[in-house]
Amino acid sequence: MYFHGRPCKQGHTLRRTSDRHCVECNAKRNRDWQSANPSAANLKNREWRKNNPEKSRAQGRKRYARKKAADPRKYMLTCARRRARVRGLECTIAVTDIIIPTHCPLLGTLLVVNEGAHGPNSPSLDRVFNSYGYVPGNVVVVSHQANARKGELSSPDLRTLTRNLARLERDAMHAMIKK
Numbered sequence: 601m602y603f604h605g606r607p608c609k610q611g612h613t614l615r616r617t618s619d620r621h622c623v624e625c626n627a628k629r630n631r632d633w634q635s636a637n638p639s640a641a642n643l644k645n646r647e648w649r650k651n652n653p654e655k656s657r658a659q660g661r662k663r664y665a666r667k668k669a670a671d672p673r674k675y676m677l678t679c680a681r682r683r684a685r686v687r688g689l690e691c692t693i694a695v696t697d698i699i700i701p702t703h704c705p706l707l708g709t710l711l712v713v714n715e716g717a718h719g720p721n722s723p724s725l726d727r728v729f730n731s732y733g734y735v736p737g738n739v740v741v742v743s744h745q746a747n748a749r750k751g752e753l754s755s756p757d758l759r760t761l762t763r764n765l766a767r768l769e770r771d772a773m774h775a776m777i778k779k
């Protein structure tokens with residue numbers, strides 16, 4: 601890489617690669633080649649990942665964080681679809697069916713969207729009725745801890761949870777009947 605300050609033919613004033621392409625144009629060339637040769641690109645990618653496991657993992661983490669930051673609901677939907685596929689559940693919800701409230705509707709704690717790994721108050725997609733899949737009306741966003749610790753809460757928290765769960769079940773049933 602080097603930089604001589606003169607713009608390329610496309611007018612980008614950027615660093616040049618060793619073969620004189622500007623980095624932006626070079627990236628575009630690569631993208632064009634990849635979409636023109638999808639299977640060759642796939643092979644090349646796989647080979648690169650195999651030879652650069654550390655970089656590949658770092659890249660994966662970055663992509664994951666970016667996706668999550670851009671729209672946590674999209675990320676949640678991707679995960680829900682994967683879980684549904686694994687467990688043989690129905691998944692017919694769209695991004696718009698996922699509503700992230702400010703507070704966990706089960707525990708009342710403030711929901712925090714984390715960039716990296718999820719924390720206890722990260723939003724987590726829950727199915728209100730376990731016997732139904734990810735269908736419109738049956739999904740609610742709760743805190744990760746409420747979702748994960750449903751079975752191991754202190755009794756005051758558990759009472760709060762059950763009281764609110766009853767309300768969510770009632771609302772979900774109404775919502776599903778309406779659809």
Ligand SMILES: [Zn+2]
Nearest residue numbers: 608612622625
């Ligand atoms: Zn250029």
